[in-house]
Amino acid sequence: MTPHKFTITAARGMLPLLAKELTAMGITDTKQEQGNIRFTGSLEHAYRVCLWSRVAIRVLMPIARFSANTTDELYDGIKTLAWEEHIDGKNTTLAVDFNSFRSKIHHTQYGAQRVKDGIVDRFREQIGERPSVDLVQPDLRINVYVKHNQAAVSIDLSGESLHKRGYRVTSTAAPLKEHLAAAILMTADWPRLSKQGWALLDPMCGSGTFLIEAAMIAADIAPGLQRDYFGFLYWKQHDKQVWKQLKAEAERRRQSGLSRLPLILGGDTDASAVKAARDNIAEVGLTDRIQVEQRDLLDWPAQSKSLPNSGLLVCNPPYGTRIGQTDDLHFLYKSLGNVIADSLTGWRTTLITDNPDLAKSTGLTEYDCTPFDNGPIACQVIQYRAIRTFSEQAQRMVTSPDPITPSVTGVDDYQLSEHAEMFVNRFRKNSKHMAKWAKKNDISCYRVYDADLPDYAVAIDFYGDAVHVQEYAPPKQIDPEKVVRRLKDVMHLLPLILDIPTSNIVLKLRQKQRGAQQYEAQGAQKHRFKVTEYGLQFWVNLTDYLDTGLFIDHRVTRQKIANLAAGRDFLNLFAYTGSASVYAAAGHAQTTTTVDMSNTYLAWAEDNMALNGFKGDTHRTIRANCLEWLQAAQQEAQRYGLIFLDPPTFSNSSRMEGVFDIQRDHVSLIQMAAALLTADGQLVFSTNRRDFKLDAASLSALAIKDISHETLPLDFKRNAKIHACWLINKT
Numbered sequence: 001m002t003p004h005k006f007t008i009t010a011a012r013g014m015l016p017l018l019a020k021e022l023t024a025m026g027i028t029d030t031k032q033e034q035g036n037i038r039f040t041g042s043l044e045h046a047y048r049v050c051l052w053s054r055v056a057i058r059v060l061m062p063i064a065r066f067s068a069n070t071t072d073e074l075y076d077g078i079k080t081l082a083w084e085e086h087i088d089g090k091n092t093t094l095a096v097d098f099n100s101f102r103s104k105i106h107h108t109q110y111g112a113q114r115v116k117d118g119i120v121d122r123f124r125e126q127i128g129e130r131p132s133v134d135l136v137q138p139d140l141r142i143n144v145y146v147k148h149n150q151a152a153v154s155i156d157l158s159g160e161s162l163h164k165r166g167y168r169v170t171s172t173a174a175p176l177k178e179h180l181a182a183a184i185l186m187t188a189d190w191p192r193l194s195k196q197g198w199a200l201l202d203p204m205c206g207s208g209t210f211l212i213e214a215a216m217i218a219a220d221i222a223p224g225l226q227r228d229y230f231g232f233l234y235w236k237q238h239d240k241q242v243w244k245q246l247k248a249e250a251e252r253r254r255q256s257g258l259s260r261l262p263l264i265l266g267g268d269t270d271a272s273a274v275k276a277a278r279d280n281i282a283e284v285g286l287t288d289r290i291q292v293e294q295r296d297l298l299d300w301p302a303q304s305k306s307l308p309n310s311g312l313l314v315c316n317p318p319y320g321t322r323i324g325q326t327d328d329l330h331f332l333y334k335s336l337g338n339v340i341a342d343s344l345t346g347w348r349t350t351l352i353t354d355n356p357d358l359a360k361s362t363g364l365t366e367y368d369c370t371p372f373d374n375g376p377i378a379c380q381v382i383q384y385r386a387i388r389t390f391s392e393q394a395q396r397m398v399t400s401p402d403p404i405t406p407s408v409t410g411v412d413d414y415q416l417s418e419h420a421e422m423f424v425n426r427f428r429k430n431s432k433h434m435a436k437w438a439k440k441n442d443i444s445c446y447r448v449y450d451a452d453l454p455d456y457a458v459a460i461d462f463y464g465d466a467v468h469v470q471e472y473a474p475p476k477q478i479d480p481e482k483v484v485r486r487l488k489d490v491m492h493l494l495p496l497i498l499d500i501p502t503s504n505i506v507l508k509l510r511q512k513q514r515g516a517q518q519y520e521a522q523g524a525q526k527h528r529f530k531v532t533e534y535g536l537q538f539w540v541n542l543t544d545y546l547d548t549g550l551f552i553d554h555r556v557t558r559q560k561i562a563n564l565a566a567g568r569d570f571l572n573l574f575a576y577t578g579s580a581s582v583y584a585a586a587g588h589a590q591t592t593t594t595v596d597m598s599n600t601y602l603a604w605a606e607d608n609m610a611l612n613g614f615k616g617d618t619h620r621t622i623r624a625n626c627l628e629w630l631q632a633a634q635q636e637a638q639r640y641g642l643i644f645l646d647p648p649t650f651s652n653s654s655r656m657e658g659v660f661d662i663q664r665d666h667v668s669l670i671q672m673a674a675a676l677l678t679a680d681g682q683l684v685f686s687t688n689r690r691d692f693k694l695d696a697a698s699l700s701a702l703a704i705k706d707i708s709h710e711t712l713p714l715d716f717k718r719n720a721k722i723h724a725c726w727l728i729n730k731t
Contacts, residue, residue, distance in 0.1 A: 006046050007060040007154065009036045013372045014055040014183050021053050044242045046157055047232070051224040051246055054182035054217070056162050060143050060154035068151035069104050071114045077151060078118030078144075086140055086155060086236055089123030093134035097156065100146040115144050136160075139234035159231025165212075166226035167284040170276035172207045176316045176352075180374060181213040182223065184381050187370050188312060188350040194218035195544075197262050197527070199311035201347075203297050203339070205266030208277030210314050211290050215264050219289075220257030222250035226284060248480025252471060255491055256507040258289065260543050263308065267295035297335055304343035311347045313340060316374075317358075330361045337362030341387055349384040356380065420489045423456045424497060431462075431498075434715055438462075444532045445540065445552050447715040456486050460494070461552060463531050467494060467505045468542050506542040530611065534559060536582055537611045539604060549577045549604060553722045554646070557686060557711040561644055562587030564682060568641030571595070573626045573673065578605025580644045585614040589642070594621045595629055627660070630672040641681045645673050649689040662687055667698045674702055674728060683728040686711075690721050703729040 010018045018037055022030055025048050030039040039045070049059050063086075066077040087094060098112035105111050119142070120130045131139070141156035163179035185191075190200070194217060202210040216223055224230070225247070232238045268274050274294045281290050295303075317336065318329060340349055341363065353359050354377050359366070364384035372381055431448045438446050449460040457472040469490065474483045487507075495502045528541040533555060540549045558580050561570075565587035572581045575594040578601075584592050592614075594605050602621045609619055622629065626647070647669060651660040662669075666687070674683055696704060704726050711725045 003040050003042060004046070005038065005040050005062055006049075006157075007036050007038050007062060008049060008053070009057045009060070010055055011057060011179070011183075011373050012378075013370060014179070017055045017183055017186050018053065021055065022049070025049065025052060043232075043237075043239050044246070047239075047243055047246055050158055050162065050230055050232070051222045051250060053162060054186065054213070054223050055179050057158075057179065058143070058161065059157045061157055062152055062154045064151075064153040066151055066153075067149060068146050069149045071105055071110065074105060074111065074144075074146070074151060075114045075118045078115050078153065079122050081122075081153065083119050083122055084126065087131060087234075088236070089127050089131055090129040092131040092140070092234070093138040094119065094131045094140045094142060095133060095135050095138040097141065097143045098146075099144075101148070103146045103149045105146050105149075111144070111146065115142065137229050138231075141231045155231070155235065157230065157232045157235070159229055159233070162224065164227065165223050165284075166228065167212060167280050168207065168209075169283045170207060170279040172270075172273050172276050174318075175207050176209045177375065178209055178213060178223070180352075180372060181209040181316075182217065183372060184314065184350060184352055185210070185214055185217055187368075187381055188314060188348065188383060190214060190312060190314075191217055193310075193312055193348075194262055195260075196310075197308075199263035199265070199308045201300075201307070201311060201313050201344075202266040202315050203268075203295070203300050203313070203336075204315045204317055205268050205277050205292060206273050206316065208266060208280045208290070208292065210316070211264055211266045211277065211292065212281060212284055212286065214314070215261060215286050215290055216284070218257070218264070219254065219261045221254045221284075225250050225254065245476070245480050248484050251484040252487055252509055255487055256471075256509050259503075259506045261289050263291075263311075264289065265291040265293070267293045267300070269294070269296045297332070297339060300339050301343040307344070309346040311344065312350065313344060313347050314350045316352050329355075329358055333358050333361035334363065337364050340364060340384075345387040348386050350381060352379050352381050354379045419453070419455045419486075420493065423453055423489065424493060426452050427460070427494075427497060434462075437714060442532055442535050443555070445550060446713075447552065450716070450719050452718065455482075456490060457483075458487070458490055460490075461548075463540055463542060463548065464529065465500065465504060466529070466542055467498065467500070468548060469494070469505060469507045471507065471509050473509070508546060536586055538579055538582070538608050539577070539611065547576075550579055551576070553688075553713060553716050554580075554686065554711075555713045557684065557723075557725055558583040560707075560711060561642065561684060564642050564684075565589035568681070569593070569639070571640040571643045571676065573630070573643065573645050574647045575601070575605055575621075576646075577601050578608050578621070580646075581605060581619070582608050582612050582614065584642065584644075585609065585619060586612065591618045592620070593640070594619075595624055595626055596621075597623065597625055599623055627669070627672075630669075630676070634672060634675050638676055639678045639681070640676050641678050643673050643677065643681070643683045644686075645670070645683060646686045649687065649692075662689055663692060666692075667695050670699060670702070670728065674730065677730055679730065681730065684725065685728055686723055686725040688723045692724055694724075694726065699728075701731060703731050 008018060015032055015037060019032060022037065022039065025045065027039050027041055027045050029041065030037050046059050046061065049056055064081050068074040068077060096112040096115045098108050098115060100106055100108060100111060116133065123130045141159055143154040143156045145152045163177045165178050200214045205211055266277065271294050274292055277292045281287055281292065317332060340347060349364060352372065352374060359382050366382055367385045368383040370381045372379055427449050434446055434448050445461065445463045447459060447461045451457045451459065451472060457474060459470045461468040471487055491507060494505055527543050528539045530537050531540050538550050542548055561580050562583040565584040568589055570584035570589040570592045572578065572592065572594045575581060575596045578594045581592045581594045596602050602623055606621055609615065647662055649662045670685055677683060707727050708724045712720060716722045
């Protein structure tokens with residue numbers, strides 16, 4: 001895509017947050033200035049900022065810069081620009097935002113008038129027609145900023161302030177702006193805390209802005225997804241296909257994120273505020289996800305027993321500027337502090353105020369303070385430490401609210417398309433057949449559906465009573481709106497077909513991962529539970545990682561390892577959560593050695609071993625880069641009777657030097673592993689790369705047998721390319 005220059009504006013104190021957002025969006029060529037960040041990128045980057053930034057105000061695309069010492073120079077400079085490339089002159093609308101700083105043109109209204117005149121006169125001379133003015137939602141909004149008599153002319157791609165998310169249908173007095181609420185939550189570390197399953201409470205929720213923004217952050221919902229107007233939508237250079245793809249991606253991410261939403265609740269003493277909050281929450285489609293009650297502040301201690309031990313209390317109490325009298329507010333702030341001290345001792349607290357004296361009335365221990373502007377009011381966001389810090393082991397598991405009851409009572413109540421009905425029939429048939437097989441084999445985790453119908457490109461796995469749904473990344477040629485519709489069908493129908501709450505269903509988006517992304521944490525809620533496979537037990541976690549902790553397509557491979565392990569020393573390389581080591585130990589391996597770079601996965605592997613009664617010095621775990629460890633083990637002449645080698649397809653982890661690619665590097669890797677085999681030892685090599693080609697000629701010194709077909713479980717028979725596997729012996 002053609003690179004463009006863009007300017008993103010933000011309010012005081014929010015530029016560091018904006019910079020982090022841009023980096024997360026893959027925007028790296030940036031320059032931070034007072035009040036804005038400039039970057040060079042594609043239209044897709046600019047659209048992504050409009051859709052996903054929670055703190056940006058406007059996205060501007062500069063198109064010209066010229067000297068403007070007088071209004072006549074301003075007019076002439078504007079008139080020479082090719083406005084016909086941006087807007088049609090007939091039956092279209094425009095608006096002009098004009099500001100100046102230390103310039104001879106200081107009358108902003110007249111400056112805006114002259115800019116409008118220059119554009120209108122150009123069209124009138126060229127086509128005899130002219131655009132009209134619409135100050136609310138024009139087809140094109142132009143931003144002109146004259147600084148030191150130099151005019152910078154930009155197209156406003158945002159169209160109107162990005163803080164307007166589109167969900168505020170009912171308001172209250174002095175509502176908190178959406179971008180400020182998001183900035184406060186980001187400053188309070190809510191993105192990380194929500195992934196860990198922390199709850200959130202706003203006991204003075206007003207129209208619900210904190211609650212909605214918190215839910216949108218926790219559920220990975222794009223803040224601009226509800227908006228029906230952006231400045232680029234009627235711009236002549238608008239790339240409709242790119243925007244369509246971005247919107248569809250955001251819809252899919254929303255569906256996935258909702259399955260990981262923690263407890264979010266709020267209240268207010270004012271019934272009209274509670275109604276406003278509920279109206280706004282309904283508008284954003286989160287009625288079943290956010291709890292709001294009419295409740296006095298001092299009544300919250302009575303509810304504390306039903307709340308988790310860890311959470312974030314955030315609120316925007318009145319501070320005497322627009323609401324309340326300062327002399328009367330000390331009691332309110334003191335009461336807030338008492339509620340926390342008496343009932344929420346493990347919770348952090350964050351509030352915004354313009355009055356430090358009022359903030360001190362809480363009696364809580366302040367540990368950070370960040371300046372933000374609440375409209376025209378200069379404020380501070382004050383963070384207080386939890387009164388008592390709970391260790392991770394002592395914390396009560398943070399869970400979501402009571403399971404959400406499906407909004408319809410059965411599949412027949414949902415308006416099914418022909419294709420949706422085909423999906424229901426196929427899924428029911430598959431699940432009935434597979435359930436009998438799984439019960440017979442003592443298996444509680446298995447695949448039921450794997451893109452059997454092309455229109456419904458998802459993989460659906462059962463893990464006990466939980467359902468793990470993975471959506472395959474759709475080809476670009478498929479209509480993104482159709483993709484979103486099919487995914488919504490699946491997520492709506494599954495709880496009805498299976499008669500389970502939606503909270504039992506986790507959705508993830510499967511896309512091509514780069515480097516260590518395939519093992520990055522998606523959250524840290526630690527909602528793990530036990531599953532059974534051929535009588536062995538394993539811990540799985542459906543919410544926190546892209547994978548669950550158990551590769552169920554390797555079930556037969558693990559069984560084969562158990563059959564080969566008796567009396568042998570077993571080595572598990574790139575071991576992940578150590579499930580193969582559990583099978584080897586169950587198959588009476590003499591010793592097991594489990595090697596992986598991740599402390600998290602090694603601890604998980606040790607838990608899996610302990611869960612099945614395998615402990616002691618004969619079962620070792622080693623944290624190491626497997627490539628480096630193999631070289632060291634070869635020098636030390638270590639030998640193993642059975643080795644399982646299941647490396648990632650690609651890795652550029654910061655804990656590894658260089659880049660690992662399984663296709664390029666598999667020969668040397670297999671040779672290093674095979675060098676550790678005993679004379680009669682065996683190596684099981686596996687990869688999930690679909691287009692992998694084994695270089696048998698370069699490995700001619702080894703005896704290699706392709707066992708891919710015989711290691712394919714019954715529930716993966718429909719997808720024979722799920723993995724490839726070889727049994728390798730020394731010749």
